[in-house]
Amino acid sequence: MTMPPFPIRKECPPGACDCKRESLLEDPQADLRILRLTKEEEKHLLERIEAISTYAELMRIGQRLEEQLGVTVRIAPGPNEVRTVRGFQIELGERPGLCRKTRQSVPAAIRKCLDRHPEIAFAILNAHDLFAGQ
Numbered sequence: 001m002t003m004p005p006f007p008i009r010k011e012c013p014p015g016a017c018d019c020k021r022e023s024l025l026e027d028p029q030a031d032l033r034i035l036r037l038t039k040e041e042e043k044h045l046l047e048r049i050e051a052i053s054t055y056a057e058l059m060r061i062g063q064r065l066e067e068q069l070g071v072t073v074r075i076a077p078g079p080n081e082v083r084t085v086r087g088f089q090i091e092l093g094e095r096p097g098l099c100r101k102t103r104q105s106v107p108a109a110i111r112k113c114l115d116r117h118p119e120i121a122f123a124i125l126n127a128h129d130l131f132a133g134q
Contacts, residue, residue, distance in 0.1 A: 005125045007038055008032070008035040008036065008038070009021070009035050009036075009037060009038050009039065009097075010038070010039070012099060012100075012101075016100075017099055017100045017101070018095045018100055019096070019097055019098055019100065020097065021035070021096075021097055023096065024096045025133070030096070031070055032097070033068065033069050033070045034069050034070055034071060034095055034096075034097040034098050035070075035097050035122070036069065037069055037099075037102065040069075042102055045109075046105055046106070046109045048061065049098070049106065049109040049110055049113055050060060050109050050112050050113055050116075051113075052056045052113045052117070052120070053117055053120075054117075054119075054120065055119075055120045055123035055124065055127075056095075057112070058075075058113065058120055059071075060065070062075075066122070070095060071092055071093060071095055071098060072092070072093035073088070073091075073092055073093075073106070074090070074091045074092075075088055075089070075090050075124055076088065076089050076109065076124075076128060077124070077125060077128055085111045085114040085115055085121055086111070088111070088124065089112065089119070090106075090107035090110050090111065091107065092106055092107070111115065
């Protein structure tokens with residue numbers, strides 16, 4: 001197992017996560033970008049997400065996550081009515097090396113952002129044609 005030339009995320013306690021970090025490190029052809037998201041970097045990312053104030057910024061952060069870490073963010077209205085931000089389905093794409101806590105904390109930060117800026121929630125609904133023709 002060769003260590004990458006950049007700082008990587010520390011391993012989770014045994015049984016606490018299903019990220020498959022070790023198998024990712026053992027594969028010489030694996031994409032290790034996701035391991036660059038250390039706990040400190042994750043903290044900065046969550047602060048940045050919570051500070052978002054426009055729909056364009058939210059889409060840009062999603063694009064940057066894809067480019068830099070290889071993680072896709074999907075935000076869509078749920079199958080039922082969307083009365084609150086809890087009605088949105090916010091998911092990070094499955095990826096080896098992506099910590100369980102990160103898969104929970106990023107959507108939670110996005111929900112906080114949507115709570116503070118309802119206009120972003122309306123833009124998401126509009127982007128999914130829920131307000132089309134009105």
